[in-house]
Amino acid sequence: MRRAPRLAVLTAAAVLTASAAATPAAADHRPPGHGLGHRTPAANDGWASAEGGTTGGSEAAGADVTTVRTWDGLREAVRGDHPKIVRVAGDISAMTGTDGAPLECSDFADPDYDWDAYVEAFDPGHWEGGEDGPLAEARERSYEEQREHVLLTPGSNTTIVGLGDASISDGGILLESVENVIVRNLAVHDSYDCFPEWRGSDWDAQYDNIEVSRSRHVWLDHLTLTDGDTRDADLERVYGEQVDRHDGMIDIVRGSDLITVSWNVLDGHDKTMLYGNTDSNDHGDRGRLRITVHHNLFTGLTQRVPRVRYGQVHVYNNHYTHGPESDYSYLYSWGAGVESGIYAQNNSFDMGPGIAPEDIIHSWSGSALYEEGSLFDGRPVDLLEAYNQAHPDDRLDSDVGWEPERHGKIHPTRAVPHLVPAKAGAGKLR
Numbered sequence: 001m002r003r004a005p006r007l008a009v010l011t012a013a014a015v016l017t018a019s020a021a022a023t024p025a026a027a028d029h030r031p032p033g034h035g036l037g038h039r040t041p042a043a044n045d046g047w048a049s050a051e052g053g054t055t056g057g058s059e060a061a062g063a064d065v066t067t068v069r070t071w072d073g074l075r076e077a078v079r080g081d082h083p084k085i086v087r088v089a090g091d092i093s094a095m096t097g098t099d100g101a102p103l104e105c106s107d108f109a110d111p112d113y114d115w116d117a118y119v120e121a122f123d124p125g126h127w128e129g130g131e132d133g134p135l136a137e138a139r140e141r142s143y144e145e146q147r148e149h150v151l152l153t154p155g156s157n158t159t160i161v162g163l164g165d166a167s168i169s170d171g172g173i174l175l176e177s178v179e180n181v182i183v184r185n186l187a188v189h190d191s192y193d194c195f196p197e198w199r200g201s202d203w204d205a206q207y208d209n210i211e212v213s214r215s216r217h218v219w220l221d222h223l224t225l226t227d228g229d230t231r232d233a234d235l236e237r238v239y240g241e242q243v244d245r246h247d248g249m250i251d252i253v254r255g256s257d258l259i260t261v262s263w264n265v266l267d268g269h270d271k272t273m274l275y276g277n278t279d280s281n282d283h284g285d286r287g288r289l290r291i292t293v294h295h296n297l298f299t300g301l302t303q304r305v306p307r308v309r310y311g312q313v314h315v316y317n318n319h320y321t322h323g324p325e326s327d328y329s330y331l332y333s334w335g336a337g338v339e340s341g342i343y344a345q346n347n348s349f350d351m352g353p354g355i356a357p358e359d360i361i362h363s364w365s366g367s368a369l370y371e372e373g374s375l376f377d378g379r380p381v382d383l384l385e386a387y388n389q390a391h392p393d394d395r396l397d398s399d400v401g402w403e404p405e406r407h408g409k410i411h412p413t414r415a416v417p418h419l420v421p422a423k424a425g426a427g428k429l430r
Contacts, residue, residue: 036161036185036429037065037085041219041260044406046292046314048260054217056159056182059083067163071171072098078154081178085159088186094150094171105194108146113138113195122198124239129200136197143195143206150191151207154181162186165427169228172207175256177214184221187426190228192245198238205244212252212259214283223264224426225249232270233327246270248304252311253277257288263295265425268328270302276309279338279365285310286339292407293318295416297424298333300326307335307364308342314404316345317411319420323352330355336366341400344383346373348416357381358390368397375413 038058041049048054060083067087068074071094077086095103112134121135150171154160159182167187175181193205209225212218227246236243249266251274252259266272276285289311298305298320306313322330334342357376360383361369371384388395411419
């Protein structure tokens with residue numbers, strides 16, 4: 001089984017990356033300055049600014065301010081919990097080895113794993129469930145081998161910042177059990193799972209472009225996240241179900257807290273932003289998952305923008321678009337889950353044919369959602385009332401039990417469709 005065509009033919013930027021890896025100078029140490037890496041959220045920039053704020057690696061100096069051009073160099077540079085600023089230059093593919101040569105899915109496959117044999121073994125025509133057996137275990141080992149290589153796992157007190165149009169491809173960023181991390185001005189494309197799992201009714205992929213798990217004080221700003229060259233609509237179907245290769249784009253889970261997601265572009269994806277990954281309180285989600293989502297451009301997304309459990313989530317000044325040209329169908333944008341408190345203000349929606357105001361909200365055992373100042377196709381619309389009229393047996397109250405206190409200027413909604421596309425995404429900061 002081969003990876004998508006992207007891995008077989010490297011882009012020019014990736015060729016340069018591979019060449020750089022062969023030299024000892026995979027990373028440059030530069031004196032500290034007051035550029036992007038030293039910037040932190042404003043004092044009122046959402047939940048990331050609360051309780052002491054988020055400073056990342058802004059205190060780093062000397063050898064702890066590093067520029068990297070290879071995946072190996074990047075993985076090394078973000079390790080440890082000391083303050084550090086890691087500058088990403090060019091396009092770096094996670095599917096490259098220590099010598100810079102491109103990798104394929106087969107490079108991570110366990111000797112006992114075979115895709116065709118896996119598909120045959122789990123064919124619903126004869127599989128009756130029960131013990132998964134050796135092929136499932138070989139798939140798990142293959143998955144773990146790839147995961148170890150393609151997920152970037154920064155330590156605490158880290159700032160990762162792209163220089164110009166920098167990007168990471170074919171992998172993702174996992175913030176696991178860390179504090180005080182900033183990721184800015186960077187594109188992350190195609191977090192591709194080579195070894196999806198059949199769960200009896202559907203295919204499950206595991207990698208997110210960015211996952212925040214058991215972590216606090218995080219600022220995700222001016223990022224561009226896409227599925228890269230792998231469009232879900234083009235993927236094969238097995239047992240009548242699409243074989244997933246992507247999971248979320250920005251998932252924030254397992255009791256993570258105090259996070260701001262600002263001025264990003266998220267384009268063309270299905271399960272986009274999941275905040276809280278279980279209806280139970282097993283991870284201590286109650287009282288956590290405090291997240292601010294503002295001034296983001298969301299284009300061609302199917303669902304979860306965001307879907308929330310437990311958290312107090314302030315969603316303001318975001319621009320949502322979904323046109324007939326999108327490769328991804330539309331389900332909903334705001335998902336109100338168990339004990340969730342979405343507080344939405346001045347968001348703009350330009351949606352395609354067949355999408356109505358009552359489609360924007362979906363209840364996943366939620367009880368409340370506050371919404372004001374929304375524009376739908378240029379017209380002021382009460383989205384909560386539209387939802388409640390269409391779903392009289394599953395109504396949502398407007399009292400979410402809290403009001404945002406930390407936020408920057410909330411712009412008039414009519415400014416959002418012009419302001420956000422002009423300023424959101426990677427490569428906009430200098």
